[in-house]
Amino acid sequence: MTETMNAPTPAPDGASTGAPILEVTDLKKHFPIMKGLVRRKVGDVRAVDGISFQIRKGETLGLVGESGCGKSTTGRVILQLDRATEGSVKYEGEELVGKSTSQMRGLRPNMQMVFQDPHASLNPRMTVASIIEEPLIEHRFGDRAERLAWIEELLGLVGLSPTHANRYPHEFSGGQRQRIGIARAIALNPDFVVCDEPIAALDVSIQAQVVNLLERLQDELSLTYLFISHDLSMVRHLADRVAVMYLGRMVELAPVDALYESPQHPYTQALHSAVPVPNPIVEFGRERIILKGDIPSPANPPSGCSFHTRCPIATAECAERVPEWRETNPGHWVACHLV
Amino acid sequence: MRGFWVTVALEESPLSAEAVLDVSGLTTRFSTPDGVVHAVNDVSFELRAGEFLGVVGESGSGKSVTMMSLLKLIPMPPGHIDAGVADFGGDDLLSIDAAALRTIRGGQIGFIFQDPMTSLNPVLTIGKQLCEPVMLHTGADRKAAKARAIELLDLVGIPDAAQRFKNYPHELSGGMRQRVMIAMALACEPKVIIADEPTTALDVTIQAQIIDLVKDLREKLNTAVIWITHDLGVVAGLADRVIVMYGGRIVEQSPVAELYARPEHPYTQGLLNSVPRIDQKGGELTSIPGQPPSLLAEPTGCSFAPRCPHAFDRCLTEIPQLAAIDAAGEHLSACFWDTVEGRERT
Numbered sequence: 243m244t245e246t247m248n249a250p251t252p253a254p255d256g257a258s259t260g261a262p263i264l265e266v267t268d269l270k271k272h273f274p275i276m277k278g279l280v281r282r283k284v285g286d287v288r289a290v291d292g293i294s295f296q297i298r299k300g301e302t303l304g305l306v307g308e309s310g311c312g313k314s315t316t317g318r319v320i321l322q323l324d325r326a327t328e329g330s331v332k333y334e335g336e337e338l339v340g341k342s343t344s345q346m347r348g349l350r351p352n353m354q355m356v357f358q359d360p361h362a363s364l365n366p367r368m369t370v371a372s373i374i375e376e377p378l379i380e381h382r383f384g385d386r387a388e389r390l391a392w393i394e395e396l397l398g399l400v401g402l403s404p405t406h407a408n409r410y411p412h413e414f415s416g417g418q419r420q421r422i423g424i425a426r427a428i429a430l431n432p433d434f435v436v437c438d439e440p441i442a443a444l445d446v447s448i449q450a451q452v453v454n455l456l457e458r459l460q461d462e463l464s465l466t467y468l469f470i471s472h473d474l475s476m477v478r479h480l481a482d483r484v485a486v487m488y489l490g491r492m493v494e495l496a497p498v499d500a501l502y503e504s505p506q507h508p509y510t511q512a513l514h515s516a517v518p519v520p521n522p523i524v525e526f527g528r529e530r531i532i533l534k535g536d537i538p539s540p541a542n543p544p545s546g547c548s549f550h551t552r553c554p555i556a557t558a559e560c561a562e563r564v565p566e567w568r569e570t571n572p573g574h575w576v577a578c579h580l581v
Numbered sequence: 582m583r584g585f586w587v588t589v590a591l592e593e594s595p596l597s598a599e600a601v602l603d604v605s606g607l608t609t610r611f612s613t614p615d616g617v618v619h620a621v622n623d624v625s626f627e628l629r630a631g632e633f634l635g636v637v638g639e640s641g642s643g644k645s646v647t648m649m650s651l652l653k654l655i656p657m658p659p660g661h662i663d664a665g666v667a668d669f670g671g672d673d674l675l676s677i678d679a680a681a682l683r684t685i686r687g688g689q690i691g692f693i694f695q696d697p698m699t700s701l702n703p704v705l706t707i708g709k710q711l712c713e714p715v716m717l718h719t720g721a722d723r724k725a726a727k728a729r730a731i732e733l734l735d736l737v738g739i740p741d742a743a744q745r746f747k748n749y750p751h752e753l754s755g756g757m758r759q760r761v762m763i764a765m766a767l768a769c770e771p772k773v774i775i776a777d778e779p780t781t782a783l784d785v786t787i788q789a790q791i792i793d794l795v796k797d798l799r800e801k802l803n804t805a806v807i808w809i810t811h812d813l814g815v816v817a818g819l820a821d822r823v824i825v826m827y828g829g830r831i832v833e834q835s836p837v838a839e840l841y842a843r844p845e846h847p848y849t850q851g852l853l854n855s856v857p858r859i860d861q862k863g864g865e866l867t868s869i870p871g872q873p874p875s876l877l878a879e880p881t882g883c884s885f886a887p888r889c890p891h892a893f894d895r896c897l898t899e900i901p902q903l904a905a906i907d908a909a910g911e912h913l914s915a916c917f918w919d920t921v922e923g924r925e926r927t
């Protein structure tokens with residue numbers, strides 16, 4: 243089996259300053275592909291296919307990559323909203339993989355998620371107050387009066403007004419709905435929040451509002467973020483370290499400046515050069531790496547380095563051997579034979 | 582690429598070329614159960630031969646309705662075009678009869694949409710869908726149309742064009758479908774192509790492929806292009822001139838380099854300050870407070886006023902008109918405040 247060949251056992255990041263709050267080791271999530279009348283399993287979608295990394299207390303780890311590369315699945319499996327196929331997720335040293343739903347309940351308040359679509363993630367029949375109150379009730383937070391006082395405070399924290407509490411989601415704009423989702427996510431005082439494309443559905447002028455809010459809350463509440471996004475410019479703005487995924491695998495992970503100023507993996511380099519810069523003079527002088535072809539299907543990923551079908555510098559070896567996930571500089575991890 | 586040179590060499594640029602499309606006073610509204618949506622309000626602009634005109638603005642600012650009104654592609658009812666003239670080679674697109682408009686649509690003016698699946702027929706092969714407009718608009722026979730279709734697929738970079746000719750839309754990836762849409766828009770060698778967020782639904786490496794293709798085709802074909810997007814980066818690299826829309830109006834219009842170097846309208850300034858750049862370390866993002874306007878009320882003042890740092894009493898009672906702010910008359914802004922001088926514009 244190709245996956246076991248490189249069996250990436252990560253050493254802790256060399257340049258680590260903060261202690262890890264989360265340690266992910268060789269994590270896999272495969273979804274079965276069922277076919278036919280009798281629903282026979284005919285294969286697997288390798289949504290996440292063996293990734294290892296850590297997130298440190300208080301940092302923002304950006305997770306970037308193109309559609310379908312496994313970012314959301316990674317976030318969901320970390321929070322145990324989807325069960326891992328293989329591998330380990332340790333939160334503050336405690337193994338989460340294999341925990342039952344009721345065992346997870348005790349940990350839930352610490353780990354929360356903000357979703358991409360502020361329309362779909364809020365129950366349209368509930369008022370803002372009851373949406374935020376729901377997790378508080380579930381985790382037996384105070385009495386009703388204490389809960390309402392806290393909800394009022396939360397609304398203030400996310401830049402809404404207490405008068406919004408008794409309104410329904412459809413009465414709000416996309417940006418305001420995302421604020422409600424954020425208020426709900428921080429209601430139980432979590433330490434760790436997975437933000438899955440929290441600004442992707444928002445207008446450009448509103449994105450900055452929500453990002454500034456997330457940054458302010460991180461400072462005020464000492465939050466740790468896994469910030470999932472396909473917007474590389476925004477990730478550069480707010481992440482401390484950044485991981486790049488391609489077809490279920492991590493191809494590069496580095497402190498933000500290193501990743502943007504000296505990307506090492508050919509895919510990261512191409513991804514970078516594909517992002518337009520809002521400045522005509524910069525755009526005029528820019529060399530673009532145009533990748534050939536389409537992103538292959540994770541149901542049938544290419545052999546060896548799964549990027550080899552599009553990689554501008556691939557060699558014969560690349561189609562055969564999975565490149566090892568290794569630390570090329572302190573804290574800078576890359577999976578490529580030629581780096 | 583050309584955008585930059587155009588501004589450097591303002592004199593002999595296509596900026597002074599004749600207009601192939603001249604729109605003035607376009608006003609489109611929708612009568613809905615909630616009230617009248619003032620989607621497009623008194624919009625005027627021209628498209629010059631061979632130029633690349635970028636149209637930016639947030640969702641709901643009226644970009645699509647403006648362009649779709651020109652070809653009567655909006656649903657009517659609830660939509661109605663209440664005013665305006667759109668001169669296209671001597672004809673007014675807004676008043677010619679349906680048959681004449683049909684010949685222009687897909688013939689002299691090609692349209693590319695954000696989601697190719699909505700404009701491709703799922704039960705016909707892409708080859709058949711390409712041949713149809715070719716036969717309709719050029720009078721070519723089946724065989725000639727097929728040869729032309731394969732040539733077009735080849736031109737837009739579809740590998741094994743003769744094979745792909747027989748594919749159905751669902752057998753292609755999103756990027757390939759968008760290439761087919763471009764091929765269809767090019768089929769009759771149109772004078773004008775209107776592309777409505779053609780890369781918004783695509784991944785960034787696929788977007789780069791499409792933009793590369795479009796740049797290449799422009800050099801070969803010399804078609805005028807209107808490219809609608811909300812991505813200020815995409816426009817920076819492609820356009821000669823840019824129109825910025827807000828609340829159903831054009832608030833600023835300028836050659837591309839000038840717009841990014843000296844944005845005049847407070848909304849454009851706010852927008853440029855609120856987007857991070859991949860080539861720069863992050864400082865503070867200055868967000869624009871508040872929300873985009875509802876278009877349900879007839880505007881009585883500047884629709885940006887509730888969010889504008891420079892708003893003063895006049896902005897609430899009078900609608901600012903688009904007017905030239907440079908000597909060449911190329912940079913236009915619709916604002917009462919002169920942000921450079923820091924005083925009311927006279």
Ligand SMILES: Nc1ncnc2c1ncn2[C@@H]1O[C@H](COP(=O)(O)OP(=O)(O)OP(=O)(O)O)[C@@H](O)[C@H]1O
Nearest residue numbers: 273287289308309310311312313314315316472540
């Ligand atoms: N429940 C599921 N059943 C089957 N396949 C799934 C399921 N969830 C995700 N997948 C597949 O796993 C792969 C990774 O999906 P994922 O949602 O993690 O991607 P992503 O990186 O978040 O993409 P996007 O940028 O589009 O949100 C995709 O091929 C997807 O179709």
Ligand SMILES: Nc1ncnc2c1ncn2[C@@H]1O[C@H](COP(=O)(O)OP(=O)(O)O)[C@@H](O)[C@H]1O
Nearest residue numbers: 611618620639640641642643644645646647876
């Ligand atoms: N069929 C329709 N019925 C009612 N309102 C519409 C319709 N189509 C568009 N609108 C409204 O017109 C305004 C401008 O829309 P549009 O031109 O699509 O914006 P965009 O700039 O995002 O392309 C919006 O307020 C939109 O809701």
Ligand code: SF4
Nearest residue numbers: 547550553560578579
């Ligand atoms: S391992 Fe080979 S194919 Fe993969 S990124 Fe490196 S050079 Fe390219």
Ligand code: SF4
Nearest residue numbers: 883886889896916917
């Ligand atoms: S007209 Fe007034 S409110 Fe509108 S943008 Fe100018 S200064 Fe601001």
Ligand SMILES: [Mg+2]
Nearest residue numbers: 313314315439
């Ligand atoms: Mg996702």
Ligand SMILES: [Mg+2]
Nearest residue numbers: 644645646777
């Ligand atoms: Mg639109």
